[in-house]
Amino acid sequence: MELYSTKHQVENVSLKEAIFKGLPADNGLYMPVEIPTLPPAFFDTIETRSFQEIALEVAKTLIGLEIPDNVLTEIVNDAINFDAPVKPVHxxxxxxxxxxxxxLAFKDFGARFMSRLMSYFLQKDHQEINILVATSGDTGSAVAQGFLGVPNIHVYILYPKGKVSKIQEQQLTTNGQNITALEIEGTFDDCQRLVKEAFLDTQLNEKLNLTSANSINICRLIPQSFYYFYAYAQLKAKGKPVVVAVPSGNFGNLCGGLIAQKMGLPIRHFVAATNANDIVPAYLASGIFQAKPSVKTFSNAMDVGNPSNFPRMLALHDDAYEQVKANISGKAYTDEETVQTIQKIYQQTGYLLDPHGAVGYLGLKDYLTSLDEEVNGVFLATAHPAKFIDVVETAIENKVEIPELLAQVLNKPKEAIAMAPEFERLKSFLLNK
Structure with missing residues (x-):
């Protein structure tokens, strides 16, 4: 698998190099030089295959010969060992x-796949690495669990103080071992900026061998394509075109779907649904991309004011605005609309949404009303409602049962290092570790 930088100012690299570099030296993003298509026979029988069988076929086609088949099979089966069901809402x-x-969040797919792929390469080469990751909520906990105890890897998670839910904070600050949480006094954008600056700092990279587990790392996007294929397999028997709505923040999840589409998956259209951080919907309406400071919302994993994966979204459409606009619709929603939707859907159908899923539902419902044909609409529910228990319980005026996996972390002591959003502070801390 050969990858290029979206800024086209450095040489192409292998998948292994892209995974461990995280970002190219020109501050672009790695993208596959070629995105191969799957044969028609694959789609003819896709509904007969298991999730793991689908994921393995997609991974082999996309990655090529860089990973032996037996190793890739083991990685996929170990990383993707839980379900991603499609359920009717109404x-x-x-x-x-x-x-x-x-x-209990979609980030588990990317984090688990990446940790096992990295571990394979590191054990093979007898190397050690340090991972820096910025999180607005679920990425941190997924990376912490995905990499916990993995040999030769230390993870530093940067999260914005007071801007993640209590359960999310517990999940990413109670691990210990090879996981260190850094509580940044700022926004997610500050955390993301610090990570990017670290990757571009020669001294840090020479001493620490840095890489990222954010969606800026191409290895996160590969497994995020798997569940789009699996969703199609579950809907295929209904015999209608498929439209997918993606609750979007940093836009890695949507790019995973776009990669799947490039590989031949027949998705008719995408809807990028955001909260008040409406940078991409505004771009789709005007053709102008204008980053701005992020604002705090109930759907906090989407509180991103400068989506890192936007260049990938463009690259997947040949950097042509008209192509992007034809394939993706965008709409933004307020916290009030989000809460009302959680309440309404629960009352009318009994289905319980989290704030991110509610935004995705709204985007899909609004888009479907503009169509004059019958389609199968599917929106992504990216986190369990219990992870946002205060918002959800207020919306439905009822108690939410906390899954055992979450209950286990609530009483653990928090371990986090407070830090100002200043790069020199981060650099000094890392160099002295």
């Missing part, structure tokens, strides 16, 4: 539940 609207992994 009418022609369905939900793809991505919260059945160990941290």
């Amino acid at each position: 009418d022609n609207i369905h939900v793809l539940e991505l919260f059945h992994g160990p941290t």
Whole structure:
């Protein structure tokens, strides 16, 4: 698998190099030089295959010969060992539940796959690495669990103080071992900026061998394509075109779907649904991308004011605005609309949404009303409602049962290092570790 930088100012690299570099030296993002398509026979029988069988076929096609088949089979079967069911909500609207992994969020797919792939390369080369990751919520906990105890890897998680839910904070600050949580006095954008600056700092990289586990790392996007294929397999028998709505923040999840589409998956259209951080919907309306400071919302994992994966979204459409606009619709929603939707859907159908899934539902429902044809609509539920228990319980005026996996972390002591959002502070801390 050969990858290029979206800024086209450095040489192409292998998958192994891209995974461990995280970012190219020109501050672009790695993308596959070629995205191969799957044969028609694969789609003819996709509904007969298990999730793991689908994931393995997609991974082998995309990655190529860089990973031996037996190793890749073991990685996929170990990383993707939980379900991603499509469930009906009402009418022609369905939900793809991505919260059945160990941290009850979709980030488990990327983190678990990446940790096992990195471990394979590191053990083979007898190397050690340090991972820096910025999180607005679920990435941190998924990375912490995905990499916990993995040999030759230390993880530093940067999260914004007071801007993640209590359960999310417990999940990413109670691990110990090879996981260190850094509580940054700022926003997610500050955390993301610090990580990017670290990757571009020569001294840090020479001493620490840095890489990232954010969606800026191409290895996160590969497994995020798997569940789009699996969702299609579950909906295929209904015999209608498929439209997918993605609750979006940093836009890695949507790019995973776009990669799947490039590989031949027949998704008719995407909807990028955001909260008040509406940078991409504004771009889709105007053709102008204008980053701005992020604002805090109930759907905090989407509180991103400068989406890192936007260049990938463009690259997947040949950097052509008209292509992007034809393939993706965008809409932003307020916290009030989010809460009202959680309440309404629960009362009318009994289905319980989290704030992110509610935004995805709204985006899908609004788009479907503009169509004059019958389609199967599916929105992504990216986290379990219990991870946002205060918002959800207020919305439905009822108690939410906390899954055992979450209950286990609530009483553990928090371990986090407070830090100002200043790069020199971060650099000094890392160099002295």
